[in-house]
Amino acid sequence: MFTYTKPQMLDRRRMLRLLGGSVAAPAALNLLPGTVGQALALAPEIPAVTARFSMVSYTNHTWPIIGVRNGYFDEVGIDLDPADGRIVFENQTVPLLDNDEVDISTIFVGVLTPALDKIINIKPFLIHSYWQGNTILTGPDSGFKTLDDFVDEGHEFLEAAKLTVDQLRGQKLTVPPTISTRPWLEFVYAFGDMTLEDSELVSLEDPNAVQLAVSGGVPFSSPAGAVQIYQLQFQANWRPLISTRQMVRLATGEGAEVVKKLLNFDGFAATTDYIDANRDAIHRFNSVMYRTTADIFGPNQMAELNKQVPYVNAANGSSLDADAIKFIFEELDPFFTWEAQERIWTDPDYALNYVNVYRDQIEKFIADGAIAPGEYDLDELFVAKEFWQEAVELKARAAMLAVEADQAGLSGDKLVLAEAGKSWATKYNFLDAVRFLEASLT
Missing domain, CATH: 3.40.190.10 (Periplasmic binding protein-like II)
Structure with missing residues (x-):
């Protein structure tokens, strides 16, 4: 599981960086010098953790390196082991997770569905793209x-x-x-x-x-x-x-x-035991992924993709450039950003809704004898839906608490905590947005 190295990773450097993303940062940063330290003493704990992380060498699996280069994992207290992730082949993902050699891995869901009756302990907790490139x-x-x-x-x-x-x-x-x-x-x-x-x-x-x-x-x-x-x-x-x-x-x-x-999905997976023991840390991991995809498809797209270029080329012995990666992400492996997640989980008329993509595939695997006859619950396979639903609820609560904080006329260390909470929300870390905003109001 995530290895906890200390109970609180948040320090003055990280707090100041966090406040730098706040709309009211100037007001918060112009407080008395001791105020940030007082806020740190009151801040909810964000444990420093280490996660053994592997990525398949594919272009649409190695993009988390952009989040590494941008320092996003560090901001939420996650140290990857190794620091740039471990490159693996697709057919290694399930054995490595199953044998507890890695904690989290990118995964092509197509390696799970033809063996649903055999691979019962590995679940995708975030879906980030779909593969139409075969x-x-x-x-x-x-x-x-x-x-x-x-x-x-x-x-x-x-x-x-x-x-x-x-x-x-x-x-x-x-x-x-x-x-x-x-x-x-x-x-x-x-x-x-x-x-x-x-x-x-x-x-x-x-x-x-x-x-x-x-x-x-x-x-x-x-x-x-x-x-x-x-x-x-x-x-x-x-x-x-x-x-x-x-x-x-x-x-x-x-x-x-x-x-x-x-069609088939790509995402991030872990064992059920790991997921159950590390739900908060997985929410923080997911926030890094949502934030990184926002960068990839944001106004500085080519600059962000260039951060992946040397990594993916080293992993594959290739000579891709940012334009090639852009083509892959838009044509072969289109992404599901945070904003695009809702339709895949809730819209039954959407061609890429998870039920529409996988229901017929599973029926065919049963008919062909690849998996045993039976009822296969897609909600049980895709715990990613549950994590997305929780994130949506946390986002809504953070927005409500932010309004309360604005109306409360907070000052001093409480203002710092409130602004930190708002900043977490802009970084898709809705879990800690709620926790910091609640702390500012108590």
Whole structure:
């Protein structure tokens, strides 16, 4: 679990930085020199903790490094171990969490859903993006036709998809050694009444698959990561033979209903025991993630993305720039910011509502025998919904308390606590916003 190193991480430096984000900062900072110290003595405790944290090397999993570089984890008392996080492969996330080798990991939810009856103790506590980037690519001079080519020739979507997939019969295709992409590949092959065994599969980690593909060793490649898809498509000029993005764009009628089953979420996960023991710390962790995504999609977007560039390139042996990451975050892995969270949890008519995304997928896994028959409660899987609901309630209470504090005419150390609470709210740390505002009014 989170390792507690001391009961109160808040010190004068952090308090002054916190007050610097307050609307009334000048008034608070111009108080008598001893006032901040008095406020610190009255401030609610925010324990200093250490979290063993891992990130899959994907672009849409390594973006928390921006929050690290901006000092956001330090502000809420979280020290990551290692300091820049641990880079892992996708198929390591579940074993590392299950074996208590890491506390928190980024996760592709597609590694959990095909094994819901077996992986029962690992839950996503925050969802940050959805993956629509699955792609089978073919070389620039391969001569094979893409899904777009067949649709442009006048074929209806389902027939065009069949003709596209037929070209894979007997051909070499690189695939990652992970279960997460197999359901998608099986879905695609079914358009041609084929199974994966109808191709010659070459199982390779994504960086090695790119090397083999660009050297001409295979005619088709299907990496799992956005970095490698971007490298092949935009740096090596490989063409998407068939992809989720193409299908979402081109499918109509019956085909559109079929394609709805292809999407998947990415987020952050921990074991149920860890979550139950560390709810406050997870709320603070989530606040850092919401704050970082606000930066990523804010007015200084390119400057923020440039903080990720060296990290993601070192993790993947790639040469992406901020423009490439922007493309990935907006096209292949669109994000759910704080403002976008509500629809995925509460809007039943939203295509990306968690029930709409996963209900049919789970039914298919049951029908295919991948998971045992039974009732699978999506609210039990996605504890992220519960954490979001709690954060919404905390935000509303913080807003109410801020009004009370303004009306109370606070001064001295109480004013400092109130302004600190308001500042926490602007940083998405609604838990401590409530705690500090309540302390200012007692």
